[in-house]
Amino acid sequence: MSKKQFIKRHHLIINKLRSNPCSFKELQKHLANHSIDADENYVISKRTFERDVNEIRDIYKIDIEYVRTINCYVIVHDADEVKTDRLMETFQIFNALSISESLSNQIILENRQPLGTENMHGLMHAIKNHFEVHFTHEKYWDEDHEKTKRTVQPLALKEARNRWYLIAKDTKDNRIKPFGLDRITDLDITRKKFIYPTGYNPEEVYRHSFGIITEDNNPPQKIILSYSYDQGKYIKSLPLHHSQRELVDDEKEYRIELLLHPTYDFLMELLSVGKEVKVIEPLSLQKKIVEMLVATLKQYSN
DNA sequence: GAGTGTATTACTTCGGCATT
């Protein structure tokens, strides 16, 4: 537990400064109010706070600066709030679950593969400090579940479809690729520093991706989908992609426009809602869907 | 007395080292 304290502390600091800028003294009071006991104490020295400010900048891309005229620390550049909130939420759930063993009957969890979040803390540290890491990676695609040893340069963590991925440069072929956290075992963080690739911006790379598959060679495509009225409500409240734009919203259909790469994972997402959605554009995607459905039908036509 | 340059003050910031 104590290992994750700094993450919680970061959240407290960010939330406080977001709601209102304040001096270090006020912030300390705020942290003291949220401390429970000696085991969960968020009161820290000035020096640690200064280090936290830097870490918050590195991890969350939130700039905190001191403004002398009002004796306050202020967030001058805030990252995408949704993103940081989401990141924090995940950690909070993770923390809550590890505390609440006594409530195990009252909290019903989906039965799924572990997400590999136990490595998250270590990986965040490695990303922050530019340390190379070793791990064993298990492929799902290969039939024999081949396990390989990897040495990679961790660049970013990314969540996609309820799974977490490490975006890292594989030293074997110098290519940047995602590794599912749940497929990583025997994580070993080395002390070997690497140079962060200049100009690499994970946010930018995944901007037009639906999930974890990237396609940097082709430009993203305009995709128009027509959802049924009922399914539309879900899509409205839980957009597929940040580029989602509403075109039609009436009792007949909910039509949206997206700008992304129609990768395999996107195709699967569309197929998962069956007849509730129809691809209007582009025709190539429409064709792919039809092909898939024909192949599916074929499986039952004996 | 306004304007300008300089010294002082009161801070933050940051690296190094010790402690846990």
Added chain:
DNA sequence: AATGCCGAAGTAATACACTC
């Protein structure tokens, strides 16, 4: 590995001194 303490360096605001 995370944190705290210390001291050096840096800096913005203020006070002071000087000139015109």
